[in-house]
Amino acid sequence: MAQAAKSKMRLIWRDKIARCALVMLGLLYGCALFADFLAPYPMEYSDPKMGNAPATLIHIWDDNADLCRPFVLASRQENDIATFKQVFKEIEGTEYPIKLLHKGEPYKLFGLIDADVHLFGVDSPARIYLFGGDMNGRDNFSRLFFGAQKSLTIGFLGLFIAFPIGIMYGGISGYLGGKADNAMMRFAEAVMSIPSFYLLIGLAAVLPLGMSSSERFALITLILSFISWPGLARVIRGMVLRIREEEFVQAARAVGLSEIKNVIIHVIPQTASYVVIAATLQVPNFILAESSLSLIGLGIQQPDASWGNMLQAAMDQPHELLNQPWLVAPGIMIFITILCFNSIGDVLRDVLDPKLAGNR
Amino acid sequence: MSLPAYFFKRCLQALPLLLIISIMAFAMLKASPIDPLAAMRSNPSISQAAIDAEYRRLGLDKPNHEQYFIWLSNVMRGNLGMSSTGGQVADRLAAHAGNTLLLNVITLICTWAIALPAGVYAAVHRGRLLDKFFGLLTSIGMSMPAFLLAFLMLMVALATKLLPIGGMTSADFAQKDALGQMLDIAHHLVIPVTVLTFVSLASIQRQARSNLLDVLRADYVRTARAKGLPENRVIYKHALRNAVNPLITLLGFEFAALLSGAAITEMILSYPGLGRLTLEAVQTQDINLVMASLMLGAVMLVAGNLFADLLLKLTDPRITLD
Numbered sequence: 139m140a141q142a143a144k145s146k147m148r149l150i151w152r153d154k155i156a157r158c159a160l161v162m163l164g165l166l167y168g169c170a171l172f173a174d175f176l177a178p179y180p181m182e183y184s185d186p187k188m189g190n191a192p193a194t195l196i197h198i199w200d201d202n203a204d205l206c207r208p209f210v211l212a213s214r215q216e217n218d219i220a221t222f223k224q225v226f227k228e229i230e231g232t233e234y235p236i237k238l239l240h241k242g243e244p245y246k247l248f249g250l251i252d253a254d255v256h257l258f259g260v261d262s263p264a265r266i267y268l269f270g271g272d273m274n275g276r277d278n279f280s281r282l283f284f285g286a287q288k289s290l291t292i293g294f295l296g297l298f299i300a301f302p303i304g305i306m307y308g309g310i311s312g313y314l315g316g317k318a319d320n321a322m323m324r325f326a327e328a329v330m331s332i333p334s335f336y337l338l339i340g341l342a343a344v345l346p347l348g349m350s351s352s353e354r355f356a357l358i359t360l361i362l363s364f365i366s367w368p369g370l371a372r373v374i375r376g377m378v379l380r381i382r383e384e385e386f387v388q389a390a391r392a393v394g395l396s397e398i399k400n401v402i403i404h405v406i407p408q409t410a411s412y413v414v415i416a417a418t419l420q421v422p423n424f425i426l427a428e429s430s431l432s433l434i435g436l437g438i439q440q441p442d443a444s445w446g447n448m449l450q451a452a453m454d455q456p457h458e459l460l461n462q463p464w465l466v467a468p469g470i471m472i473f474i475t476i477l478c479f480n481s482i483g484d485v486l487r488d489v490l491d492p493k494l495a496g497n498r
Numbered sequence: 499m500s501l502p503a504y505f506f507k508r509c510l511q512a513l514p515l516l517l518i519i520s521i522m523a524f525a526m527l528k529a530s531p532i533d534p535l536a537a538m539r540s541n542p543s544i545s546q547a548a549i550d551a552e553y554r555r556l557g558l559d560k561p562n563h564e565q566y567f568i569w570l571s572n573v574m575r576g577n578l579g580m581s582s583t584g585g586q587v588a589d590r591l592a593a594h595a596g597n598t599l600l601l602n603v604i605t606l607i608c609t610w611a612i613a614l615p616a617g618v619y620a621a622v623h624r625g626r627l628l629d630k631f632f633g634l635l636t637s638i639g640m641s642m643p644a645f646l647l648a649f650l651m652l653m654v655a656l657a658t659k660l661l662p663i664g665g666m667t668s669a670d671f672a673q674k675d676a677l678g679q680m681l682d683i684a685h686h687l688v689i690p691v692t693v694l695t696f697v698s699l700a701s702i703q704r705q706a707r708s709n710l711l712d713v714l715r716a717d718y719v720r721t722a723r724a725k726g727l728p729e730n731r732v733i734y735k736h737a738l739r740n741a742v743n744p745l746i747t748l749l750g751f752e753f754a755a756l757l758s759g760a761a762i763t764e765m766i767l768s769y770p771g772l773g774r775l776t777l778e779a780v781q782t783q784d785i786n787l788v789m790a791s792l793m794l795g796a797v798m799l800v801a802g803n804l805f806a807d808l809l810l811k812l813t814d815p816r817i818t819l820d
Contacts, residue, residue: 327515328519328522331515331799332519332523333754333758333761334754334758335759335761335762336761336776336792336796339780340527340776340792343783344527344529344530346530422641429643449649453765453766456656459653460656465649466653469646469649470646472643473643477637481637
C-alpha cells in the first residue's frame with residue numbers, strides 16, 4: 139500500500155505542471171507559516187500618516203546616478219490646493235537604506251517565541267510599504283502574508299469538517315437504502331438547491347455580532363463546510379450502492395461478515411481515490427467562498443487580514459483601481475492558489491483514476 | 499409520457515423540495531439574533547401599539563412552528579411581507595430578479611455560442627496550436643475567481659474610458675427613447691456578461707471537447723467515414739449531435755453555478771440584481787427580504803434544472819420521460 143502510494147507520488151512529481159504547482163503551494167504555505175518574519179511589519183501595525191499611501195519607491199541610484207545600496211526616503215502627506223487631493227511627497231535628505239534581517243517591530247513567532255528580526259526593513263520614520271498603505275495606514279504587503287494564513291488554512295479546515303460528514307452521510311444513506319436513503323437524499327438535494335452563495339450569505343447573516351475573531355473564523359469554516367458536504371455525500375452514496383454489489387463484497391457477505399462491517403471495511407475504502415481527488419478540487423471552492431464572503435464584509439473582519447477582506451478596498455473605491463493597481467494583489471494571490479490546486483487535482487485524477495482521465 | 503404531463507409531474511415533485519428549503523431557511527433565520535421589528539422600533543413616528551399589532555400579526559408571541567405556518571400561508575397568498583426599508587418585498591424582488599435573469603440568460607447564450615464551436619474546433623484539431631491555446635485559456639478560466647476578473651475588467655474600463663463603471667443604466671436613462679434605453683443597458687451589460695461568460699466558458703468548452711473526442715472514436719463515425727461522407731457531415735451531423743447531450747445535462751448545474759457567480763459580480767459592479775439585493779437585505783437585517791430572495795434563488799435553480807431536462811428531451815428523442 140505504502141509502496142503504491144509512493145509510486146503514485148512519483149508519477150505526480152514527474153508531471154511538470156504538477157511539480158510547479160506543488161512547489162508554488164509549498165512557497166505560499168511557507169510564506170503563511172513564517173509571515174511574522176517575512177513581512178516587514180506586524181499585521182495590526184499602522185502608521186496614521188500613511189493612510190492610502192502609494193507604494194514606496196525604492197531608489198537604487200544615488201545623486202551621481204551611480205548604482206548604490208537600495209534606499210528609501212521618508213514621505214510626508216500634503217494637500218494639493220489645486221485638486222484638493224492628498225499627495226505624498228518624498229522628503230529629500232536623509233536616506234534610509236533597506237536592511238536585511240532588520241530589527242523592527244516585536245512579534246511572537248508561531249505565537250510562542252519572542253522576536254523582532256524581520257527579513258528586511260528600514261529605520262523609522264521612513265516606511266517601506268511595497269504595496270502602499272491601506273485606509274488605516276497599514277502595510278498592504280505585510281497584510282498579504284497574514285491574509286494568507288487565514289485564506290489558506292480555511293480550505294483545509296473546511297475539508298476536515300465537510301468530508302467526514304459527507305462520507306458518513308453518503309455511507310449511511312447507501313447502507314440503509316430504501317426509504318431512509320430516499321429521505322436523506324431529498325434533504326441533501328434541498329441543501330444543494332439553494333444557490334450556494336445565497337445560502338452562504340444567509341448563514342453568515344445569522345452569525346451574532348461581537349464575536350472574537352477566532353470564534354468568527356471557526357463559525358465561518360463551519361458554514362463553508364455546511365454548504366459543501368451534500369455534493370460529496372451524493373456521490374459517495376452512489377458509489378456505496380454500486381460497490382456493495384461487487385463480487386468481493388458479496389464474498390465477504392457470504393462468509394458471514396455483518397453488513398455494517400462490510401460497508402466500513404470493504405466499501406468505504408474503495409472510494410478513497412475519488413475522495414482524494416474531490417478533496418483537492420474542493421479546496422479552491424473553500425478558498426473562493428471564504429474570500430467572497432470576506433469581500434462583501436460578512437467573513438473575516440478587520441483588523442484581521444484575509445485576502446478577501448483586503449479586496450474590500452478595491453470594491454469600495456473602484457475608481458482608484460488604476461492609481462493603486464496593487465489593490466487587486468490579494469485577488470491575484472487567490473487566483474494563483476486556486477490554479478495550483480486545480481492543476482494538482484487534474485494530474486491527481488489522471489494518476490489515481492485512469493478511467494476518468496478523459497481526452498487530454 | 500407526454501411532455502406537458504412530464505412537466506406537470508416535475509413541478510409537483512419540486513414542491514416538497516421547496517418546502518424543505520423553506521423550513522431550512524426559516525429555521526436558519528430563527529436562529530439568528532436579528533430582531534425583525536428593529537426597523538419599526540427605531541422609527542419614532544411608529545407608535546408602540548402599531549408595533550405590538552405587527553408583533554401579533556407575525557405571530558412572534560407564538561412558538562416557532564406556528565410562526566412558520568403563518569409565514570407559509572402568507573406566502574401562499576402572495577404576501578411576502580413588508581421590506582424593512584419600505585415597500586412590498588414582492589415588488590422589489592420582481593424588479594431585481596428580472597435583472598438577474600436577463601444577465602444570466604445573456605451569459606448562457608454567449609457562453610454556449612463561444613464554448614461549443616471552440617470545443618468542436620479543439621476536438622477536431624486536437625493537439626494543434628489553437629487547441630493548446632484554448633486549453634491554457636480554460637485552465638485560467640477554471641481558476642479565475644469571478645470577482646478578480648470583475649476588478650480587472652473595471653481597470654480596463656477605467657483605462658479605455660469606453661465602458662461604464664458598474665451600474666445598469668446611465669444617469670440620463672429616463673430621458674432616452676426606447677432604442678437608446680436598450681443600447682444603454684446593453685452597454686452596461688458588457689462587463690458583467692464578459693466576466694461571467696469567461697468564468698463559465700471553461701467547463702463547457704472542456705466538456706464539449708472531450709465528449710466529441712469520445713464520439714469521434716465510435717464505430718458509427720468510422721462507418722460514416724468509410725462510406726465516404728464528407729468530413730463536415732460526419733462531424734456536424736453524426737458526431738456533434740450525440741456529443742451535445744451530456745452538455746445539456748450540464749446546463750442545469752451551470753445555471754446553479756452561474757447564479758452564485760453572478761451574485762458576487764453584481765455586488766462588485768453594483769448591478770441591481772438578486773445577489774446585490776440579498777446582500778443589502780442581509781446588511782440592513784431585512785428578514786422578509788432575505789427569506790424571500792433565498793427562496794427565489796432556489797426556485798430559479800429548480801426551474802433551471804427542469805428546463806435543462808426538458809431541453810434534453812427535445813434534442814434527443816431516444817430519452818424516455820418518466
